[in-house]
Amino acid sequence: MLATTLIVLPLAGALLVALFPLPRLATAGLAFLVALLEVGVWIVAVTRFDFDEGTLQLGTTREWVESLGISYAVGFYGFSLWLAGAAVVVGAAAAGYALFVGRERPRAYHALLLFLTGAVVATFAAQDLILFYAAFEAMLIPLYVLVGVWGGPRRTAATLTFVVYTMAGSLLMLAAVVAFGVTQGTFSLLEAGTSGNAWIFLGFAVAFAVKAPLFPFHGWLPLAYREAPVEVAAVLSAVVSKAAVYGFLRIALPVFPEPVEDLTPLLLALAAAGLVYGSVLAFRAPDLRGIVAYSSMAQMGLITLGVFAFNDLGLDGAVLQSVAHALVSASMFLLVGMVERRCVTGELALLGGMARGRPALATLLLVAGMVALAVPGSATFAGEFLIMAGAYGEGWGYAALVALGIVLAAMYVLRLISAVLHESRGAAVREEALDLRPGELALLLPLVACLLGLSAWPALVSQSSFPGDEPARALEEGLR
Amino acid sequence: MIETPRVDWLALAPTLALLGASGVALLAAVLVPAWMRRATGAASALAGFALAAVLAGVLFARSADAQPLLAESMVRDRLAALAQVVLALTGAVAVLASWAERRRDHGEYYALLAAAGAGMLFFVSAENLMTLFLGLEWFSLCLYVLCAFDPERATSLEAALKYLIVGGFGSAVLLFGSALVFGATGALGFAEIAAADAEGVFLVAGLAMLLAGLAFKVSAAPFHMWTPDVYQGAPTSVTAFMSAATKTAAFVLAFRLLATAFPEQRELWTVALAVLACSSLAWGNLAALAQEDVKRLLAYSSISHAGFLLIALAAGTERGLEALLYYLVPYSAMSLGSFAVVAARERELAAPVRLEGLAGLGWERPFYGAAMWLFMLGFAGLPFTGGLFGKLFVFTAAYDAGDWWLILVGVAATAVSLAYYLNVVRWLYMRAPELRLAPAGGSPPRDPALTAAVAACAAVTIGSFFAAEPILDLASEAAGSLPF
Numbered sequence: 001m002l003a004t005t006l007i008v009l010p011l012a013g014a015l016l017v018a019l020f021p022l023p024r025l026a027t028a029g030l031a032f033l034v035a036l037l038e039v040g041v042w043i044v045a046v047t048r049f050d051f052d053e054g055t056l057q058l059g060t061t062r063e064w065v066e067s068l069g070i071s072y073a074v075g076f077y078g079f080s081l082w083l084a085g086a087a088v089v090v091g092a093a094a095a096g097y098a099l100f101v102g103r104e105r106p107r108a109y110h111a112l113l114l115f116l117t118g119a120v121v122a123t124f125a126a127q128d129l130i131l132f133y134a135a136f137e138a139m140l141i142p143l144y145v146l147v148g149v150w151g152g153p154r155r156t157a158a159t160l161t162f163v164v165y166t167m168a169g170s171l172l173m174l175a176a177v178v179a180f181g182v183t184q185g186t187f188s189l190l191e192a193g194t195s196g197n198a199w200i201f202l203g204f205a206v207a208f209a210v211k212a213p214l215f216p217f218h219g220w221l222p223l224a225y226r227e228a229p230v231e232v233a234a235v236l237s238a239v240v241s242k243a244a245v246y247g248f249l250r251i252a253l254p255v256f257p258e259p260v261e262d263l264t265p266l267l268l269a270l271a272a273a274g275l276v277y278g279s280v281l282a283f284r285a286p287d288l289r290g291i292v293a294y295s296s297m298a299q300m301g302l303i304t305l306g307v308f309a310f311n312d313l314g315l316d317g318a319v320l321q322s323v324a325h326a327l328v329s330a331s332m333f334l335l336v337g338m339v340e341r342r343c344v345t346g347e348l349a350l351l352g353g354m355a356r357g358r359p360a361l362a363t364l365l366l367v368a369g370m371v372a373l374a375v376p377g378s379a380t381f382a383g384e385f386l387i388m389a390g391a392y393g394e395g396w397g398y399a400a401l402v403a404l405g406i407v408l409a410a411m412y413v414l415r416l417i418s419a420v421l422h423e424s425r426g427a428a429v430r431e432e433a434l435d436l437r438p439g440e441l442a443l444l445l446p447l448v449a450c451l452l453g454l455s456a457w458p459a460l461v462s463q464s465s466f467p468g469d470e471p472a473r474a475l476e477e478g479l480r
Numbered sequence: 481m482i483e484t485p486r487v488d489w490l491a492l493a494p495t496l497a498l499l500g501a502s503g504v505a506l507l508a509a510v511l512v513p514a515w516m517r518r519a520t521g522a523a524s525a526l527a528g529f530a531l532a533a534v535l536a537g538v539l540f541a542r543s544a545d546a547q548p549l550l551a552e553s554m555v556r557d558r559l560a561a562l563a564q565v566v567l568a569l570t571g572a573v574a575v576l577a578s579w580a581e582r583r584r585d586h587g588e589y590y591a592l593l594a595a596a597g598a599g600m601l602f603f604v605s606a607e608n609l610m611t612l613f614l615g616l617e618w619f620s621l622c623l624y625v626l627c628a629f630d631p632e633r634a635t636s637l638e639a640a641l642k643y644l645i646v647g648g649f650g651s652a653v654l655l656f657g658s659a660l661v662f663g664a665t666g667a668l669g670f671a672e673i674a675a676a677d678a679e680g681v682f683l684v685a686g687l688a689m690l691l692a693g694l695a696f697k698v699s700a701a702p703f704h705m706w707t708p709d710v711y712q713g714a715p716t717s718v719t720a721f722m723s724a725a726t727k728t729a730a731f732v733l734a735f736r737l738l739a740t741a742f743p744e745q746r747e748l749w750t751v752a753l754a755v756l757a758c759s760s761l762a763w764g765n766l767a768a769l770a771q772e773d774v775k776r777l778l779a780y781s782s783i784s785h786a787g788f789l790l791i792a793l794a795a796g797t798e799r800g801l802e803a804l805l806y807y808l809v810p811y812s813a814m815s816l817g818s819f820a821v822v823a824a825r826e827r828e829l830a831a832p833v834r835l836e837g838l839a840g841l842g843w844e845r846p847f848y849g850a851a852m853w854l855f856m857l858g859f860a861g862l863p864f865t866g867g868l869f870g871k872l873f874v875f876t877a878a879y880d881a882g883d884w885w886l887i888l889v890g891v892a893a894t895a896v897s898l899a900y901y902l903n904v905v906r907w908l909y910m911r912a913p914e915l916r917l918a919p920a921g922g923s924p925p926r927d928p929a930l931t932a933a934v935a936a937c938a939a940v941t942i943g944s945f946f947a948a949e950p951i952l953d954l955a956s957e958a959a960g961s962l963p964f
Contacts, residue, residue: 064948065948066949068873144905149909156906163902164895167895168895171894175887178887182879
């Protein structure tokens with residue numbers, strides 16, 4: 001039941017915000033309140049969730065189109081509950097940031113942002129392929145408008161490439177869904193058996209690979225992340241990309257065991273290539289958003305590596321890293337937005353010297369950066385270490401590539417930190433540019449606190465994602 | 481005493497209700513003072529369509545078993561009744577969308593609209609090649625005149641003439657095909673044609689010409705040449721009605737004709753229809769990419785949707801018919817609704833609506849803008865609209881029938897279609913203010929009837945997503961009336 005509440009609440013909130021002609025601030029405030037309420041509902045869901053139980057929980061199942069075997073089936077497993085948690089937290093942070101900067105046309109903006117949160121949560125909760133497809137596609141609708149209306153100067157090109165890539169992937173998935181559903185006689189993941197058809201699997205895999213994005217399907221990423229409003233970019237990189245992780249964990253591994261086994265080398269190679277290539281691109285990027293965007297691509301490659309290592313360590317690491325990366329990426333994007341608001345630009349060449357006289361900004365950027373580069377003791381370190389250990393099971397070469405990725409991460413994050421905070425004062429940095437305002441601190445501190453909490457106790461996520469902490473067995477048995 | 485055939489008045493009631501409404505509207509045009517003609521005409525047409533919908537609903541409930549009608553020239557079954565409900569509701573919404581059109585002859589307009597509706601209701605229950613032709617000409621003649629109805633629109637007469645000539649050609653082909661089939665089988669009734677168990681070149685040629693004639697009506701490529709010009713030139717409210725209702729009528733009848741009269745030739749017509757489907761999808765979508773005029777764009781979009789519906793027809797199975805009937809519901813709503821929004825914008829600008837004429841509509845007229853957005857998403861098959869399930873069911877039927885490659889064609893076509901549907905959305909919401917056209921003559925008058933029509937279409941578009949099951953159940957009961 002709570003899964004449905006988590007889906008319906010933001011959608012109803014979106015309708016409310018869109019239809020009630022409130023003043024600007026009240027509209028944004030109402031949307032932020034709904035987003036906070038959503039976090040509250042999620043916390044209630046966590047307290048009611050029995051992490052020792054392996055079955056689907058907090059769920060609802062209703063027949064939708066009985067003759068074709070389509071049902072409204074939602075619910076959470078451990079890992080999807082954590083992913084949904086990341087989604088609602090990041091959604092609230094985005095709503096708060098939009099409230100703080102005061103976006104134009106607030107009713108439409110906040111309604112779409114809430115709609116996006118609802119669609120993401122629905123994706124993480126979906127247990128029916130049609131519902132999953134609908135939610136997966138539904139994320140696109142608000143994103144298209146959010147980027148296209150409120151985005152930067154090249155927003156038209158950004159939306160076009162984003163939509164073309166994503167839809168090409170998801171329409172292949174639609175064909176795969178039809179083929180799978182008709183062969184099985186049901187679209188419900190809870191009732192369907194496994195399939196050995198590699199073509200159907202590839203239809204799903206391409207859609208997820210575009211969404212993540214994995215190398216070489218990342219063509220939409222730089223433009224979309226650069227042109228989107230910063231909080232939308234945060235949601236995009238932090239949680240929308242995790243729809244791919246959910247797809248891999250819930251659909252690819254349990255439903256297509258044989259195709260996965262056959263294609264594992266290919267998927268691992270793509271993931272590793274994405275990790276290294278994304279890291280190099282991040283190191284070479286000339287602007288803040290470029291660094292965060294490509295680092296996000298690298299991280300998705302890393303997480304995918306953990307997933308397809310398909311052993312306990314790798315899978316635990318993948319889920320932990322997904323949650324940690326969501327929080328890191330959202331914090332980094334919001335920080336980038338705050339720097340951009342002060343300096344008008346994110347060009348590294350024009351920035352520098354912002355640490356002097358701005359202790360809060362410097363501290364928070366440094367802390368978030370340290371977590372992003374996986375300093376030992378952080379949640380990301382735990383995640384990356386687990387993934388590296390898991391990848392070692394597939395061959396020492398993969399583990400070596402993960403290690404290389406971690407080194408590169410340190411390089412690009414340190415480059416970002418020093419380009420913003422240190423060196424001499426950049427041309428775009430005005431002397432009177434303020435330190436973080438209380439409103440900004442109020443948004444960032446909870447995010448960073450979540451990160452530090454997770455760093456102190458990563459097992460909270462990694463040990464409770466799968467029943468009995470045996471992810472590989474749970475997925476092989478097909479998640480009931 | 482002369483023996484008369486038994487007449488099943490209930491089965492004819494929906495058609496007769498609309499004929500009656502047409503007569504009332506026509507009389508009103510003469511007898512009622514000028515200032516009341518619009519109200520009486522619209523009210524009688526609306527009442528006629530509403531009554532026809534109710535009567536067809538009753539007919540649906542009471543026609544569990546198919547029965548022949550009027551010396552076996554027609555049939556009373558659930559398929560016809562369901563199609564009649566959809567058609568009558570389409571007509572009712574079209575009446576609402578027509579209310580604020582500026583014209584002189586209101587009485588005649590509504591009389592023709594009701595008469596066209598009556599012809600379609602008659603057409604979908606045809607069980608005989610003669611009745612089929614009669615019904616086809618009946619509603620086509622009304623539509624020819626309706627297309628020419630706006631004397632102030634330079635293109636209106638041109639559109640009507642093109643439609644008349646090309647449509648007349650299509651009818652002639654259909655008639656010729658009927659003659660060949662009659663020559664080969666000696667029968668005109670659908671069931672008797674199948675029972676004659678004939679084969680040979682005349683039958684095949686006749687079947688091909690029948691298909692071509694119907695393809696003209698559903699505007700399937702390569703028989704679609706008239707569609708863009710006619711849709712663009714005709715008065716927009718007429719286009720709205722025509723785009724939705726003609727497809728419903730012609731597709732339902734085509735399915736009945738093929739499944740009852742030509743089950744033996746299945747191998748032939750499934751392949752022919754699959755080819756037509758592919759060419760419609762390709763042509764409609766690619767040509768739509770290049771359109772600047774919104775009505776033309778929607779016309780090409782309707783050609784591409786004919787392609788999707790043809791996929792369902794090509795499946796030729798019970799599931800195909802269910803998918804087709806389901807698809808027609810959201811499609812009719814989206815088509816009517818989008819043309820209605822165009823009509824509203826046209827009145828506001830007092831000029832044909834090109835894409836740049838939509839600039840800023842989304843912010844200036846939030847309701848129309850959001851509705852148009854919804855219809856575009858629905859056409860593209862995105863979630864929260866019946867368009868998604870329409871495509872899904874069609875693909876499911878195709879996969880079930882073994883035409884898995886048609887799914888890939890449909891998927892590719894959908895991907896292309898996104899480019900122009902989202903382009904409309906971009907014009908609605910994402911254009912810089914200096915590009916917006918100032919509405920001619922200040923703020924437009926309120927048009928509650930059209931707003932209600934758009935709201936109804938939006939409600940059906942969304943409702944058919946959430947309530948897919950009840951609609952599909954009705955469709956499956958209707959599909960049970962054909963032999964599979």
